[in-house]
Amino acid sequence: MSHNRNDSATPDFALPGHSILALQGIDALAFAQAQFMNDVAALADGQWQWNGWLTPKGRVIALFGLLRLDAQTLWLLLPDVAAAEFALLLQRYVFRSKVVLKSIDTKVSASFCAPLQAKNAVFAIIKEGQIELDMSGKGGPRRLTIGGVPAGEDEEAVARWIQADLAHGLPRLPDSQREQWTPQQLSLDRLRAFSVKKGCYPGQEIVARTHFLGQVKRGLSLYEAASNLAAGNEVVAGADRSIGKIICTAGTLALAVVPLDAPTEELHCAGIALKTMPLFGGLDR
Known part of the structure; x- marks a missing residue:
């Protein structure tokens, strides 16, 4: 769908x-x-x-x-x-x-x-x-x-x-995905969900260093599959290698953490073809 x-x-x-x-x-x-x-x-x-x-x-x-x-x-x-x-x-x-x-x-x-x-x-x-x-x-x-x-x-x-x-790029985090990803890897800047300026909080040093040193290398990508996908650590693969992991699914849609320069064509998950989709904006608050 x-x-x-x-x-x-x-x-x-x-x-x-x-x-x-x-x-x-x-x-x-x-x-x-x-x-x-x-x-x-x-x-x-x-x-x-x-x-x-x-x-x-x-x-x-x-x-x-x-x-x-x-x-x-x-x-x-x-x-x-x-x-x-x-x-x-x-x-x-x-x-x-x-x-x-x-x-x-x-x-x-x-x-x-x-x-x-x-x-x-x-x-x-x-x-x-x-x-x-x-x-x-x-x-x-x-x-x-x-x-x-x-x-x-x-x-x-x-x-x-x-x-x-x-x-809209709002990741849903089942138990298997807790404590696995940084805010930047989940592209939570799109939702304005974290701050690098407000001061100390648990994990703040990692978040700020990643931001200010330009070390963000992975983010969210949205895919539409040819058929329903199972949730939980399924691998997104290209023609010859794995490029990332799916973190949440809903029917034929899936969010995955992949390299920012990941290929957008000839992708699949467990043999199911994936189509790269643009993320909607406007859910930032």
Whole structure:
């Protein structure tokens, strides 16, 4: 299926696997600024950004949306890791910081239509307990909603949603891909998801050195396969050699980490022909 499909508006559908973690307290912003790879201090109330958490060696543990509700409240929108699990990982670094990590019991839903009020990096509280995010990009309008009445299940719509994520260069990181890739290898500069100027955070030295010394040699590439691909460390190969690894798939679409000068023709994965596709822009926040 081509990622250029022209979709009309659809009803809301549940997004399984997405969860919300709240950081609350007078040190919530300072804690997030010290731990996460993007500049949390640059956000105003009502804004959100792509952000992530790295190992000391600069590998991405998780990629998420970070929302600033107010000066003492942040929400993390986690698409690939459970909020309770992520809270346990973060808790060991709280020490004496006045911040509480709390998993929020709410549902996340989506639709292929324009947001009612949210726009770009500004989210909207459309009613009490319900937050709307603009997930639109060059591939078309998309709306994500946190809270409210739980939406129905629609496996086909969820598959299309994940395909749209991949088509915009938003990598989905299953367990097998955690702690494997640097932000630059995942081309997260396209999403403005990390900072090289804000100061210290785990992995910052690796990220900054790679950036300022011009050592970025690999990045994301989008492929459309002749048939569905299996996920997990599948190799992208050219005519005579392997050139990279697929990190996530959705139907016939796949994102892979490959050299920036990788060939774009005569590629295959496990004998399945691959066509190099352009990545959509417009999902940076």
